Amino acid sequence: MAREDFGTIIQIGDILVSEEVALECFCCDYPVCKGRCCVEGECGAPVSEEEIELLERDYPDYSALMTPSGRQAAESKGFFEIDFEGDTVTPLVEGSGECAYTFTTADGAKLCAIEKCFLEGKCRFRKPSSCSLYPIRITRLTGGGLALNLHRWDICKDAFEKGRREKIRVYEFLREPLVEQFGEEFYSMLSVAANRLSKP
Numbered sequence: 001m002a003r004e005d006f007g008t009i010i011q012i013g014d015i016l017v018s019e020e021v022a023l024e025c026f027c028c029d030y031p032v033c034k035g036r037c038c039v040e041g042e043c044g045a046p047v048s049e050e051e052i053e054l055l056e057r058d059y060p061d062y063s064a065l066m067t068p069s070g071r072q073a074a075e076s077k078g079f080f081e082i083d084f085e086g087d088t089v090t091p092l093v094e095g096s097g098e099c100a101y102t103f104t105t106a107d108g109a110k111l112c113a114i115e116k117c118f119l120e121g122k123c124r125f126r127k128p129s130s131c132s133l134y135p136i137r138i139t140r141l142t143g144g145g146l147a148l149n150l151h152r153w154d155i156c157k158d159a160f161e162k163g164r165r166e167k168i169r170v171y172e173f174l175r176e177p178l179v180e181q182f183g184e185e186f187y188s189m190l191s192v193a194a195n196r197l198s199k200p
Contacts, residue, residue, distance in 0.1 A: 010193045012186055014143075020150035021136055022194035025163030026170045032158045035110030037134065039098040040155055043083035044090030046130040046137075052088070054125040055079040055101075055114070062117035065103045069093045070113070073100035090128065101127075132177035135159075135170065169194065 008019040047055070056079050063071055070093055077091040077100075091100040103113035112131060117123040126132065135156060139147040150170060152160075163173065171178060171190055179187045 008197060010190065010197075012189045012193075014145035015148065015182065015186065016141070016145065017148045017190060017193075018150060019197055021148055021170050022190065022197055024150055024160070024170050025166075025168055026135055026156075026159050027163040027166055027168045027173050028156075029158040029162045030109075033155060034108070035102075036155045037153070038102045038110040038112065039096070041097045043085075043087075044081065044092050044099050045128050046087055046089055047080055047128045049088070051125075051128050052080050055090075055128075058114070058117070058123040058125045061123035062101070062114045065113035065116055066101060067093075067098075067104055070098070070100040070102055129177065129181055133174055133181065136174060136178075 010017040010019070010022060059074070059079070063074070066074070073091045073093045079091070080088050081091045083089045092098060093100055093102075098110075099112075101113050103111045103116050105111060112127045114123065114125060115127045115131075118126040130138070135151045135153070136148050137151045139149065141147055163169070171187075171194060175187060178190070
């Protein structure tokens with residue numbers, strides 16, 4: 001670990017993790033937010049080239065769960081679009097901040113249609129890793145390494161508050177996707193580093 005003016009950086013192999021990921025608390029409060037992250041924002045969720053192929057492969061399985069406007073967006077724009085920063089992201093419904101891959105529940109709440117299909121055992125791809133790992137954002141560094149930083153979005157303020165009430169830190173809440181993405185050894189080392197940082 002290295003202490004800099006902008007905080008402590010945890011280095012695990014070629015992955016740099018900000019101290020906020022280790023120390024800040026977070027726990028999604030879905031009954032309160034009702035999936036606002038699926039329908040608000042200036043652009044879609046970041047997707048990799050490999051994930052685009054998986055989105056296309058499983059589209060016949062999950063598309064029935066999407067809204068009609070979502071299917072129209074995916075079928076007119078394709079399985080991704082380029083945002084204003086030049087990044088590859090999920091397509092949005094025209095004229096809104098809603099992700100094309102959104103499912104609407106009976107009470108109007110929002111879910112990921114892809115993940116719902118996965119949990120029902122009907123498709124193999126769960127959802128983009130940028131969604132699974134939120135509020136962590138991954139940045140590719142020059143030289144091939146990765147940086148994991150905390151993203152703060154005002155619509156998630158209830159999740160930060162719930163995390164503090166229940167004493168659940170960001171990396172603890174995201175244990176499953178972190179292990180899936182980076183492995184058990186990475187998570188164990190991050191946990192050790194977080195516990196060291198949290199001691200006075």
